[in-house]
Amino acid sequence: MRPRPVLCAATGGVCLLLLIAIGADISSRRHLDDPIAPSAFAQMRAILAAKHARAVAGLPEEARPIARVNRPASSNHPHSAVIGSLLAALATLNPERALMAAGALTSQGDISHSTNIARSTYGVDGTGVRVGVLSDSVESLASLLASGDLPADTTIVEDIIDGPGSSEGTAMMEIIHDLAPGTQLFFASSVNSPESFAANIRTLRNVYHCDVIVDGTSWSTESPFSYGVIAQAVDAVVADGAVYVSAAGNSGSLTRNNASTWQGDFAAAGTDPLLPGYTLHSFGGQSFNRLLVSTAAIELFWSDPPEASTNDYDLFVLNSAGTSVVSASTNIQNGTQRPFEEVFRASGFPVNSRVVIAATAGAAPRALALQAFFGEALQLKTAGRIGGHAGIPAAVTVAPVFWNSARKGTKPFVGGAFNPTEVFSSDGPRRLFYAPDGSPLTPGNLLFATNGGQVVQKPDFAAADGITARTTGYSPYYGANAGAAHIAGIAALMKAAKPSLTPAEIRAAMASAALDIMAPGNDRDGGIGIVMAPAAIAKALQ
Amino acid sequence: MTLVSFPRFAAALLFALIATSASAEVIFDSGVLAFAASSTQAGRLSRNGISSDWANAKAFPGTVGGAGIGYQLFTVDSGIYEFLQISFDDTAARLFVSAYDGAYSGPVATGYLGDPGASQPFGNSSFFQIVVQRHTPVAFVINEINAGFGVGAPFQLFVEGFFDTEYNDITTEPDPGGGGSGTGNVPEPTSLALMGAGLVCFARYRRTGTRGPRA
Numbered sequence: 001m002r003p004r005p006v007l008c009a010a011t012g013g014v015c016l017l018l019l020i021a022i023g024a025d026i027s028s029r030r031h032l033d034d035p036i037a038p039s040a041f042a043q044m045r046a047i048l049a050a051k052h053a054r055a056v057a058g059l060p061e062e063a064r065p066i067a068r069v070n071r072p073a074s075s076n077h078p079h080s081a082v083i084g085s086l087l088a089a090l091a092t093l094n095p096e097r098a099l100m101a102a103g104a105l106t107s108q109g110d111i112s113h114s115t116n117i118a119r120s121t122y123g124v125d126g127t128g129v130r131v132g133v134l135s136d137s138v139e140s141l142a143s144l145l146a147s148g149d150l151p152a153d154t155t156i157v158e159d160i161i162d163g164p165g166s167s168e169g170t171a172m173m174e175i176i177h178d179l180a181p182g183t184q185l186f187f188a189s190s191v192n193s194p195e196s197f198a199a200n201i202r203t204l205r206n207v208y209h210c211d212v213i214v215d216g217t218s219w220s221t222e223s224p225f226s227y228g229v230i231a232q233a234v235d236a237v238v239a240d241g242a243v244y245v246s247a248a249g250n251s252g253s254l255t256r257n258n259a260s261t262w263q264g265d266f267a268a269a270g271t272d273p274l275l276p277g278y279t280l281h282s283f284g285g286q287s288f289n290r291l292l293v294s295t296a297a298i299e300l301f302w303s304d305p306p307e308a309s310t311n312d313y314d315l316f317v318l319n320s321a322g323t324s325v326v327s328a329s330t331n332i333q334n335g336t337q338r339p340f341e342e343v344f345r346a347s348g349f350p351v352n353s354r355v356v357i358a359a360t361a362g363a364a365p366r367a368l369a370l371q372a373f374f375g376e377a378l379q380l381k382t383a384g385r386i387g388g389h390a391g392i393p394a395a396v397t398v399a400p401v402f403w404n405s406a407r408k409g410t411k412p413f414v415g416g417a418f419n420p421t422e423v424f425s426s427d428g429p430r431r432l433f434y435a436p437d438g439s440p441l442t443p444g445n446l447l448f449a450t451n452g453g454q455v456v457q458k459p460d461f462a463a464a465d466g467i468t469a470r471t472t473g474y475s476p477y478y479g480a481n482a483g484a485a486h487i488a489g490i491a492a493l494m495k496a497a498k499p500s501l502t503p504a505e506i507r508a509a510m511a512s513a514a515l516d517i518m519a520p521g522n523d524r525d526g527g528i529g530i531v532m533a534p535a536a537i538a539k540a541l542q
Numbered sequence: 543m544t545l546v547s548f549p550r551f552a553a554a555l556l557f558a559l560i561a562t563s564a565s566a567e568v569i570f571d572s573g574v575l576a577f578a579a580s581s582t583q584a585g586r587l588s589r590n591g592i593s594s595d596w597a598n599a600k601a602f603p604g605t606v607g608g609a610g611i612g613y614q615l616f617t618v619d620s621g622i623y624e625f626l627q628i629s630f631d632d633t634a635a636r637l638f639v640s641a642y643d644g645a646y647s648g649p650v651a652t653g654y655l656g657d658p659g660a661s662q663p664f665g666n667s668s669f670f671q672i673v674v675q676r677h678t679p680v681a682f683v684i685n686e687i688n689a690g691f692g693v694g695a696p697f698q699l700f701v702e703g704f705f706d707t708e709y710n711d712i713t714t715e716p717d718p719g720g721g722g723s724g725t726g727n728v729p730e731p732t733s734l735a736l737m738g739a740g741l742v743c744f745a746r747y748r749r750t751g752t753r754g755p756r757a
Contacts, residue, residue, distance in 0.1 A: 032589045032660055104597045106708040116709070147597065402666040404629055409568055409702045410709050423665055466666055468595050475595045478664060 104147050105475075107178045108403040109464030109486045114412045115179040118493055118533035122541075126180025126492040128499065132157075132204030133172050133488075134190040134197065134215035135481070137165025140471040149174050149470045150185065157188040157208065158200055165191065171471035172216060172485040179489025179533075182496065186210055190217035198233035201244075205237040211495050213237060214245040214488035215389075216481030220299055221340060222388030224263075224369045225453070226306040226434035231389035235436045238394035243495070243503045245488045246390040247480035248399040248459040251373070253427035255518070255525050259381035261371040262289055263431075265447045266302070266313075266359060274325065275316060278358035281368065283380045288322065289355040290379035294348035295372040298355060300329070300341045303367035303433045303446040303453070309333035311363040315341040315370075320352040339366070367433065367448050383427045383524050386458045391430035396491075396507060397458050399425045399526055400465035400483040401517065413464075413530045415515025421462055421526050425480060428458030428524040459527040461510060462517060463487045490533045497537045509540040569626075570618040570682075570701040577637055577684065577692045579612025583648040586611050586685045587640050587657055594641075594656025594670040596625055596707045602654050610689035615646055616682045616699060620674045623703025628658075628682065629669040635661045636695040637684055641672050646681035655680070661687070667700075 110116050119125050137160035144150040150173055169187045176183060186208050188200035197217065204210040222228050227235065234244045252258035262283065269282030280287040291298075300315040310333065317327040326349060329341035343349075355378070357368060371385065372378055390397045399421045404410070406418035413419050433446055433453035445452035463483035468475045487510075494506050501509075511528045513535035518526035585605035594600040620626060630639040640650075640657035658668035674680055682699055686692025704710065 032591050104707055105595060108709070111709050149597075402664070404667050404669065407629070407631065407667060407698070407700070409629065409700060410627065410704075466663070468593075468671065470595075470597050475593050475598075476663065476669070 104149060105174075105468055105470045107175045107464070107467040107469065107486070108410055109175065109467050109482075110178050111410045112403045112413050112464040113179070113486055113490060113531065113533050115490060115493060115533040117412075118490075118537050119180075121534055122493075122497050122537050124180075124493050124496040124537070125182035126489075126496045127182030129180065129183045129212065129492045129495045130186060130208060130210045131176050131180070131183045131488055131492050132186040132188065132201075132208065132210035132213040133169055133176070133485075134188055134200060134204070134213065135165075135169035135172055135217060136160055136191045137163055137167050137189060138169045138173075138187055139164055139167040140170045141167075144170050144174065144470060147470060150177055151181070154185045154187070155208070157186055157203060158192070158196070159187075160189045161192045165189075166473060167471050168216060168474070168481065171469045171474040171477055172214065172481060172488075174469045174471060174474075175467065175477075175482060175485035176214075176489040176492065179486065180492035180496070183212075183489075183492045190215055194219045194221065194229055198229040201230070201233040201237055205240055205242045210242060212243045212245065212488050212491045214484050216247045216479075216484055218249065218388045218390060220297060220342060221338070223301045223306065223338075223340065224371075224384070224387030224391055224430060225301055225303045225339075225367065225432060226438065227392065227432075227436045228306065228388070231392050232436050234389045235392060235394045238503050241502065243488075243491045243506050244395050245484045245491065246395040246397050247484040248386050248390060248397050248428075249426035250400070250422070250424045250479050251371075251385045251426045252377075252424055253385065253421075253525055254381060254383040255427060256423050256425075257381075258423065259383065259385060259427065260295075260373065260377040261369060261382060261385045262378055262380050263367070263369045263382045263384050263448070265367055265449050266357070266363075266365040268359075272322075272356075274318070274323070275356070275358055278314065278360060279363075281357035281359065286380075287356065288318065289370065290320075291349055291351055291353045291355065291372065291377055292379055293377050294351050295377045296346060296348050297342060297344045298349070298370070298372050300357060301369040301371075302339045304333070304339035305440070306434060306438050307338050308335060308438075309337050309339035310335050311339070311366055312360040313339070313341065313363060313366070313368070314358050314360065315343055316356040316358060317343050317349050318354040318356060320350070320354065322354050326350075326353060366446055367431070367452065384429060384431070385426040386428045386430055391428070391456060391458055392432070392436075393456050394503075395460075396487060396503075396510075397428075397460045397527070398480060398484040398487045399459040399462045400478070400480045401462045401526070401530060402466040402478075403464040404466070413515055413532065415517050415530055419462075419515070419517050419530060421518060422465060422478070422480075425525065426459075428456070428527075430456040430458045432456055457522055457527070458524070460507070461487055461514060461528055462526045462530045463490075487531060490531055490536060493533060494537055494540050498540050501540055505540065509536050512536075512539045567621075567623065567703045568700065569621055569623065569703045570616065570699065572616065572697075572699040574696055574698050577612075577614060577686065577695045577697055579686070579693070580614050581648065582610050582612050582689075583650060583685065584609045584611070585650060586687070587638065587650055587654075589638065589657075589660050592659040594658070594672055596671045596673055599673075600656050600659075602651055603657070603659070605650055607688060611685055612689065612692060613648075613683050613685040616684070617645075617679050618682060618701055620676055620678050620680055621703055622676055623705065624673055624676055625671065625704040625707055626674055626680065627669060627671045627702045627704065629667045629700040629702075630658065630684075631667045631698040631700075632662060632695065633665075634695045636687055636692040637661070637697050638687060639668070639699060640683050640685070641670075642681040642683060643674070644679055644681065646683055653681070 465482035514529035
């Protein structure tokens with residue numbers, strides 16, 4: 001089965017339709033009345049038929065469940081003339097106009113992170129800094145260029161090949177442009193293939209010399225335990241001097257009791273006549289996990305070397321009574337394969353299905369990571385959902401916080417209990433067993449129980465989401481991708497204020513300027529906390 | 543910390559303080575109330591998932607539901623602001639907020655300005671934006687989703703006013719001749735003093751910043 005990209009952020013458009021099509025329970029997410037437009041469904045089904053793998057390619061880990069319904073063009077807005085004249089008047093009144101946020105719509109995050117203050121105080125707007133954005137596509141580019149929500153020199157390196165996408169790339173770029181309007185923006189698609197994603201990361205750095213790169217995509221084949229091609233590319237560009245920002249994901253957390261992962265060491269639970277020849281894994285008291293929500297895809301990883309697994313684990317989905325096999329992934333691992341199994345059903349596996357991990361004869365115990373696409377999907381759950389390239393030390397990993405979570409209106413974040421992470425935000429920490437080159441970090445010790453590998457504290461920071469963007473379908477714009485774009489914008493301002501800053505210095509300055517949220521200190525839900533731009537720049541200039 | 547960076551940091555702190563007090567003008571805050579219908583209407587707005595924003599006028603989304611849907615009305619003067627942002631909390635997801643131009647008497651299509659398109663996404667406050675004339679009444683309608691469904695449900699309505707779409711309220715009114723004697727909010731003297739202090743500080747920084755080397 002082909003790997004599938006997962007747009008981390010809550011997206012609209014096609015991604016949403018795919019989510020709805022597979023029967024994901026979205027009613028608890030947002031209360032709506034209108035059905036999805038038939039034409040949109042037809043579009044989605046055509047995509048499904050044309051590329052079955054991409055049927056879930058667009059699956060967001062958490063989606064804002066609305067239909068993509070076209071709105072009137074901005075030029076038809078009855079107040080466009082009023083807005084234009086008002087902005088023109090402001091430009092006359094304020095000679096520092098160039099330092100103000102740009103575009104007809106501005107992210108509330110500009111206030112939440114006080115980047116408006118940072119621009120004025122430090123006289124920076126990102127000029128001279130190049131920011132690369134990796135997401136699905138840029139369908140809304142032309143209209144946003146026309147409205148001024150994106151700069152004229154925005155460069156498209158590579159768009160989606162098998163579109164359409166949701167144009168989340170323009171929504172992310174809008175945020176960066178709002179916070180750092182002087183930056184030059186570059187876009188490359190992250191959903192064409194993992195290899196293309198990795199190549200585009202390197203291209204953005206090596207060819208287009210991007211100082212800051214941000215993405216909002218993960219692929220289903222990305223291991224939580226080792227580096228794949230994407231993580232290796234991230235590691236390389238950071239070593240070369242780029243700041244790399246990645247979204248934590250929207251798959252829930254243990255803190256919110258909606259985690260969609262279970263991680264732990266293999267423990268034998270005996271056999272099952274339904275699965276002869278296997279030893280079933282014990283989740284602690286039972287030999288199966290359960291789906292609490294219908295989900296389309298379930299993945300299993302274990303702590304064997306990447307592309308060199310010698311211990312053969314398989315993954316099964318059984319009916320709720322455990323009397324029949326609904327789906328199975330039984331690839332052979334005998335020395336040259338990746339330690340990975342995945343089951344997929346476009347219509348979704350039924351609620352209460354049993355999920356079974358089974359070891360073939362002779363398989364040695366390994367650390368396991370079972371994960372489903374959506375939050376609240378597993379009965380037995382643990383922390384640690386952040387994985388793939390977002391889980392490596394080099395990435396600046398960002399969790400989302402609603403801009404108005406304090407219910408004080410459009411004000412700067414204050415931290416603490418007023419600004420918790422979103423309920424759907426993915427959690428850390430991450431445990432890596434392998435270095436970027438594939439060598440074991442703790443040779444011979446590949447289990448959680450024996451403290452094998454390296455624990456990486458994730459996420460790193462938190463930032464605003466739920467903001468207003470002009471890209472069709474992104475008002476409001478929820479999800480970790482929106483948060484990542486805000487951090488990328490702040491990083492661009494920091495880089496503009498002091499071009500010699502290294503990625504490590506930017507990370508350290510952000511950390512010193514963060515407002516602690518969630519559990520005290522650096523925690524698995526909000527990381528070090530919410531980055532505030534003025535203090536971060538002040539620290540960077542010291 | 544260098545001698546150069548300290549004033550910058552101090553300036554940042556000062557601006558942060560100013561921003562905390564002046565980044566938005568709250569022109570109405572209902573506080574937490576229990577829904578109590580003042581009247582009823584036939585049908586209500588359909589929640590079609592589209593949020594009104596300042597760049598896009600939202601088309602009337604149509605109606606759903608039958609007769610007897612209760613609503614509670616709040617009329618707010620837009621004051622000196624043309625750009626309003628409305629936040630609405632309804633933890634039970636039994637209510638819905640929308641905005642109308644001027645008076646509202648029940649017909650949901652008459653004078654429609656906008657709505658958030660959904661109730662309580664992800665448990666956050668729903669919000670939307672509308673563009674209005676200054677110094678005009680804006681009716682905010684809180685209606686129950688179904689007849690009798692919202693009685694006693696707690697909610698809070700919060701309306702902010704801005705001079706532009708970039709959330710600025712630390713500038714002067716763009717059109718001084720446009721009024722200012724109405725009932726709308728105007729910056730209080732304390733706020734104006736803070737603004738003045740901030741501008742002086744800012745100007746000082748700018749001069750310093752263009753001359754001195756960065757730390």
